[in-house]
Amino acid sequence: MSFTSLTFAVFCGAVLVVYWLVQKKSWQNVVLLVAGFIFYGWIHPWYLLLLGLSTILDYTLALGMSRLRRRARAFLIISLVVNLGVLVFFKYYNFFNTALAARLSFFGLNNDALLVSIALPAGLSFYTLKKLSYIIDNYRGTLKPVENFVDFALYVSFFPQIISGPIDRPQKLLPQMAVPRRWKMDFLTSAWPLIVMGFFKKLVIADTIKSIVDRVISLQSPSRLLVLVAALGFTLQILADFSAYTDISRGIASLFGFDTSENFRTPYLSKTPSEFWNRWHITLSNFLRDYIFFPLRRTLLRKRTLPSWFVAAAPPLLTMLVSGIWHGAGWTYLVWGLYYGVLIVVYQIAGVQGEWKLSGKLKNFLAWLLMFSLVVFGWLLFRAPSIAWVGKVLFVFPWITTNQDFIIILVILSMLIAYSLPLLAKLLLDRYFPANSWWHAIYFALITLFLIIYINSSNPDFIYFQF
C-alpha cells in the first residue's frame, strides 16, 4: 500500500477514526498494531510471518537479557545473527546467487533453484535497525525492556514508519506509546503542512524528474555534460522523494499523536561530508554513529599499538562502507559508501571536522560549492547502472556530442531549475517569515493547486512510450 494511493488514504482515515474513538491507550496501541500488520501485509501477507516471528524473538531476547544478565551477551549475539542474517539473506541473495550458480556450473553442478529470485520484504532494512537499536540498548543497560508485547510490536511495526523510516530510537517512541493520548488540534496543525509538502515533493517534483534521469541513465554512451545534468537531476529527485516520504510519515504519525524524528535538514547546504551526514537521513546517520562509528573508535583507541592514522581513518571508512552496503546490494552502493568514508577522512586530514566555519562569504560559498559538487558526484555513483559505466563517463565518453545533445541539456536544466524553485522558495520562506505567515499560507495553497494538477495525470514523457 503506497502512501500516495487512494487505498492508503481510505485506510488511514478509517484507522484514525477508530483510533481516536477507542480513547483508551492500550486499545489505541492495539488498533495501531493491527493497522500496521494490515498495512504491511497488504500486498504480500507472508511478509507478516517474518515481521511477527522476528518481533517475538527480539521481545523475548530483551526480556531474557534483563532477567539473566549473565546470558545477556549470548542473547545479543543471537539477535544480531538472526536479524543481520535475515537482512543479509533477503537483501544480498539475488546479488550473489547468479555468480554462485555460475561457479557451480563451472564445476559441473547445476542448481536452477539458485537462480530463483527472492523478493526483499519491504521495510526489512528499516525495522531491522529499529529492533537492533532496541536490543543493543537493552544489552548496554541504557534501556529497560518493554514488558507489554503490544507496545514493543507497535514500536517495530508502527505503520507510518515501517516501510522507509524514520528509524526512530526506542527512547523516542516507546515512552510516547506508554502514555495516554487525547486528540488535540495541535496534532492536525503540525501534520497537514508535512503531508501537503510531502505529496507535492513526491508527485510533482520527484516523479517528474525521475523520468528525465532514467532516460539519460539508460543511454549507452551519453555525453559527460548530459550525465552531469542527470546527476544534478538525481540530486534533486532523491532529496524530493526521500524527504517526501519522511514528511508524509511524520505527518501521519502526528495525526495519531506521535512526535517522530526529522530526517533531513537542508542537507545540500552542507560544507563538509560529516555535516552532510548530520543533515541527510539523520536517523540512519545517528544509528551508524552510535552503534558502529563510536564503538569502533573506542575499541581502536584502546589498542595503543595501532598507528594513529589508522585509528582516525578506519571508523569513518568502515561506517560509511556499512552505510553503502545497507543502501543496496550492488557495487555502486558499496563504492558510494566507501567514497563518503574517504571524503570524511580527507576532510579530517585537511583539518576540517563537523561543521566548517569560515570567515567571508566567498570562502563559505566555495566550501559549499566544493561539497555540493562532491555530493552530486556521489549521487552519480549511487544511481549509475554500474561502476564501469561511471568509469566510461569519466574517461571515455565525450563532453558533448551533437547540437541536439546541447538542446537536451538545456531542456533538462530548465526543468531542474523550474522544479527546484518550490524547494528554494520554501527554504527562503522558512528563513525569513514566521511559520504561520500569510506567505506560508499562499505557498501551501499554490503547491496544493499543483498537486491537484499533477495527481494521477500520468507522466507525459514516459520513457518507454515507444514500446
Next chain:
Amino acid sequence: MRLLARYSLILALLLLVTSVYIPIRYDTAYPKQVGPKLNNRIKMNYQDDIVREKAGLVMIGDSVLVLSIDANQLTKLTGVQTYSIGIPGSASAVWYLAMKNIIATSPYKPRSVLIVFRDTILTAPGYRVNGKYFTLVDELANTDDKLLIQKAFIQQMSPLEQWADRYLPLFGSRLRIRESVDYYIRYTFSSLVGCDQQCNDNANNAVFQGVNLDSNLLVDAIATAESYLYTPDQLDFSAQLDNSFLPEIVRMAKENNIQLILVRTKHLDSPTESAESAALKGYITSLKTYAKKNGVTVLDFAHDERLTPDLFVDSHHLSPAGTDVFTKMLSEALKPVLIK
C-alpha cells in the same frame, strides 16, 4: 491553527478562481462528463489502405507486431493479402478502436483479423491510455465512444476521482494544464537559443532513439513498465473479462463475419512453460477456453523453442532475423486456419 485557516481560505479562493477561468479557457462546461474529451477526427489512412489493398487479413498490435511480423512476406507465404496496423505503444483500447472505427466501418471488410498480444494485455483496458498514449487513443476515437471512455477511463477511476473530474475544473482539465506547464518549462529555455518546439522534439528523438539505449537497462525498464499486467487483479481472467474490450472485439468480429485470430507472442521474461507463474498459466487457460467457446482461434507462441534468445533485440522485440523466423512460423500456423 492560524496557518491552517489562512491556507484554507486562500485555497478556497484559488479553487473558485480556477473554477471560473478554466471552463472559459478550455471551452468546457462544468459539471462535465467524466473522462477525457475526445476529438471527432479519426485517422483514416489505415482504412484507406485496407480498401485500396483489398486486405484479406488485417493484423493489429503494438511494436511487437511491427518488429515481429513482415506483412509483405506473410502475404507471399499465405497467399492472403495482409495489412498491418502496428501502432507502437498501443494496447487493447487502441486495438478495440481499430476494430470498431477502422475495420467494422470499412467498405471493404477483411475476412480475418489477427491481434498480436502478450499475456494479460487483452483484458487490461486501462493499460496505456493516459499521458502521451492518450494521443494514440484519440487518433482512433470518436467523441461518442462511450464504451471506450467507460472501460479505459471511468472504470479506472475511484469514485472520488470521478467526482473531482466531473465537478472540479482544475482536476478535470489537469492533463491539459499539465501539458501547458510542461510546454513552458521545456521549450522556453531552449527557444532562447533559437530552438523551437519542432527542433526540441527532433533533438529529443535523436538523443533518446532506441539504438542509443542500453539494452540491459531497457529490458529492466520494460519489465517494470509491464509489471502492471502481472498484478493479481490483472491475472484474474474471469474478473477482468467483462471490464475489458475483448467481449466487444469478439462481438464485432462475429457481427461483421470476420474470423478473429489471437496470436500470443513470446517474451524472454517467461520464455518457457516452467518459467511462467501458475497464475498466468491459469489466465491463459481461461482465455483459451473463452476463445474456443466464441469461435476465436488462439495461436500461442509464448514458449516456442524455435524463437531462441539470439533472435531478440530485447526481452520482447525480435531482430530482423527473428522477424523472418517468426513470420514463417506464423504463416505455417495460419495456413490451416485462415479463411481464404
